[in-house]
Amino acid sequence: MKVVFAGGGTGGHLFPGIALAEEMLRRVPDSSILFATAGRPVEERILKNHPFRRTVIGAPRSPYGPAQKALAVPRLGLAILRARRLLREFDPHLVVGLGGYASVPVVWAAGKRRPVFLIEQNAVPGRATRMIFRRARRIFIQFDRTAELLPKRAPCLKTGTPIRKGLLLGGRAQAVRHFRLSPRRKTVLVLGGSQGARGVNEIIAEILPRLARRAGSVQILHQTGDADYRIVRTIYVRTGIRAHVARMIERMDLAYALADVVVCRAGATTIAELTALGLPSVLVPYPYSLDGEQRENAAQLAQQGAAFMVEQSQTAAREVYEHLTRLLDEPGPAEKTVAQARALGYPDATETVVSDILKTIGMEKRRAGLAMYEGILAR
Numbered sequence: 001m002k003v004v005f006a007g008g009g010t011g012g013h014l015f016p017g018i019a020l021a022e023e024m025l026r027r028v029p030d031s032s033i034l035f036a037t038a039g040r041p042v043e044e045r046i047l048k049n050h051p052f053r054r055t056v057i058g059a060p061r062s063p064y065g066p067a068q069k070a071l072a073v074p075r076l077g078l079a080i081l082r083a084r085r086l087l088r089e090f091d092p093h094l095v096v097g098l099g100g101y102a103s104v105p106v107v108w109a110a111g112k113r114r115p116v117f118l119i120e121q122n123a124v125p126g127r128a129t130r131m132i133f134r135r136a137r138r139i140f141i142q143f144d145r146t147a148e149l150l151p152k153r154a155p156c157l158k159t160g161t162p163i164r165k166g167l168l169l170g171g172r173a174q175a176v177r178h179f180r181l182s183p184r185r186k187t188v189l190v191l192g193g194s195q196g197a198r199g200v201n202e203i204i205a206e207i208l209p210r211l212a213r214r215a216g217s218v219q220i221l222h223q224t225g226d227a228d229y230r231i232v233r234t235i236y237v238r239t240g241i242r243a244h245v246a247r248m249i250e251r252m253d254l255a256y257a258l259a260d261v262v263v264c265r266a267g268a269t270t271i272a273e274l275t276a277l278g279l280p281s282v283l284v285p286y287p288y289s290l291d292g293e294q295r296e297n298a299a300q301l302a303q304q305g306a307a308f309m310v311e312q313s314q315t316a317a318r319e320v321y322e323h324l325t326r327l328l329d330e331p332g333p334a335e336k337t338v339a340q341a342r343a344l345g346y347p348d349a350t351e352t353v354v355s356d357i358l359k360t361i362g363m364e365k366r367r368a369g370l371a372m373y374e375g376i377l378a379r
Contacts, residue, residue, distance in 0.1 A: 001031045002090060006057065006083075006106035007098025007119075007128075008037035012269040014046050016119050017098045019162040021052055023354045034090055036083070038102035045248070057083055057102050076105060083109035094361055097136070099126050107132040115361050119353075121161040121268030123296040125150055137360055140353050142272055142346070143300055159353050160346020161272035168277065168347060170257030178254050179244040181219050186328055189259035190222040191249075197265050199312045200284055201228045204263065205235050206317040207324075212239040218328065221258060223249045261327045261334075263320060266298035266309070274307070275345035280337040281307045282323045284316060306340035 003024060005017040014037070021033045032053070037043045039056035047054050058079050083105040087095075094115040097103035103118075110116050118136045120129045123143040130150070133139060139156045141147060147156040176183045188211075192200045201224055211218055219242040224232045226247050233245045249255050256277050264270055266285040274281050283301065285294035301307035308323040310316050327334045346352070 001028050001094075002034070002092040003031060004034050004036055004087070004090065004092045004095045004106060005052075005098055006036045006095060007100045007103035008035070008043045009040055009100040009102065010267070011042060011046055012121065012267040013098045013100045013103075014043060015164060015269050016121065016162040016272075017096065018046075018050060018052075019164045019350045020096060020119075020354060021050075022164070023162075023350050027354065027358070032090075034086075034092070036086060036102065036106050038100060049250075055086060057086065057105055079105035080109050087114070094357065096357075097128070097132060099128055101128055104128050104131055107135050111135065117353075117357055117360075119162065120146055121272060122146070122293040123268075123300050124291050124293040126293065127291070138356060140349075140356075142268060143297075145296065145300060157356065159356070160276070160349030161269060162350040162353050163269070163273050163276055163347075165350060167253045167256060167273055170251070170253030170255075172257050175251075175254035175258035178251060179221055179258065181221065181244055181258065182242060185217055185219045185242065186260040187258045188218060188220045188324065188328075189255055189262045189264075190220060191262065191264035191270065192223060192225055197225065197284075197286070198228055199287070199316075200263065200265060201225075201232050203284065203312075203317045203320050205232060207321045208235060208239045208241060210321055211324075212241045214328075215241045219243060221249070221255055222246070223255075261324060263324070266294040266301075268293070268297055271297050271301065271307075272346070272349070275301070275341045276347040276349075278338045278342035278345060280327050280334050280341065282320050282327075283307050283309050284312055284320065285309065287312045301341070301344065304340055304344065305336060306344050307337065 005021060007013045024031050035047060035052050035054040036057045037054060039058050087109050095106055095110045097107045097118040099119060107116050115137050116135050118129055118139045120139055120141050123145040125146055133150060133154050136155060139154055140159045141156050142161045190204050222243060222245045224245060224247060229247045236243045236245055259279055262274060262279050262281040264281060266283040283298040285298045298309040302309035310319045
């Protein structure tokens with residue numbers, strides 16, 4: 001079976017695709033997987049450790065002004081031509097759109113001739129999804145709100161967002177050794193997505209002196225991203241609080257296993273991971289996105305008591321500190337948040353999505369008088 005995964009731009013788009021690709025290979029070992037991405041450095045960094053073929057399709061980013069819009073049309077046209085050539089040469093059995101503008105040309109090129117499936121992780125459907133949903137056999141979603149914001153005819157199925165199975169298997173003892181932290185202190189995990197987040201870094205830097213007063217009982221595991229790594233690491237050294245500071249945390253399974261509380265952005269894939277693991281969190285949504293998708297993601301959890309949401313503002317540091325201390329010091333709020341987060345999680349989303357894809361394409365092949373997928377469906 002040949003599958004093209006199209007999309008990217010951030011880890012949040014790629015990681016669900018990686019999870020699905022690994023599960024497809026587990027079920028259908030002779031599958032051939034190809035990732036078609038936007039060509040950004042973060043994509044190369046994420047995919048280089050995986051055995052999948054990859055190619056750059058490229059696509060214009062969301063145009064903001066008249067000049068950018070004028071350039072976007074011919075660039076998208078060129079990307080569609082590249083995608084058509086790719087599909088003609090690779091000849092996949094299906095295409096999975098992962099979101100981001102790199103998914104648009106590939107899905108358009110696939111047309112109705114090949115089965116198309118979309119992953120929409122956000123509560124607010126992304127612009128790419130809104131452009132191409134009509135071509136999809138199925139749109140796999142995390143939130144009911146997503147289906148409400150798409151036309152009723154959109155073929156949505158609430159499965160949760162696919163996550164890498166290994167994330168659920170990390171051990172705390174191994175995590176302590178890996179990050180060289182204490183097994184006795186509570187751990188605050190700070191994340192800014194696959195590229196870091198300056199706003200989150202600044203908030204943590206502001207509250208570090210107060211956290212340092214609790215240095216005997218608290219430690220921090222902090223993913224800064226490339227841009228802020230040096231300055232954030234220097235601040236930790238000055239405060240003296242025990243911490244592991246990294247540009248990028250490769251072993252997220254161990255990071256989650258060690259975490260007692262998470263402070264992070266509200267990217268959809270991160271939220272899927274937090275809820276699947278039942279981790280309490282303080283969410284600081286990215287405030288500058290065009291459609292406010294992170295704010296809506298965070299609101300969906302906060303409204304149900306599964307997380308605390310803090311807007312990025314002048315009072316954000318104080319609010320984050322207050323929520324952190326409650327979750328670290330008071331068993332009641334922490335236990336309630338954990339329970340609510342788990343209730344919203346889909347730890348089996350990857351298996352559910354792959355099963356639905358295989359079932360759907362198998363039914364279509366049988367209707368066409370072909371039985372080539374009978375063996376696959378029986379596994």
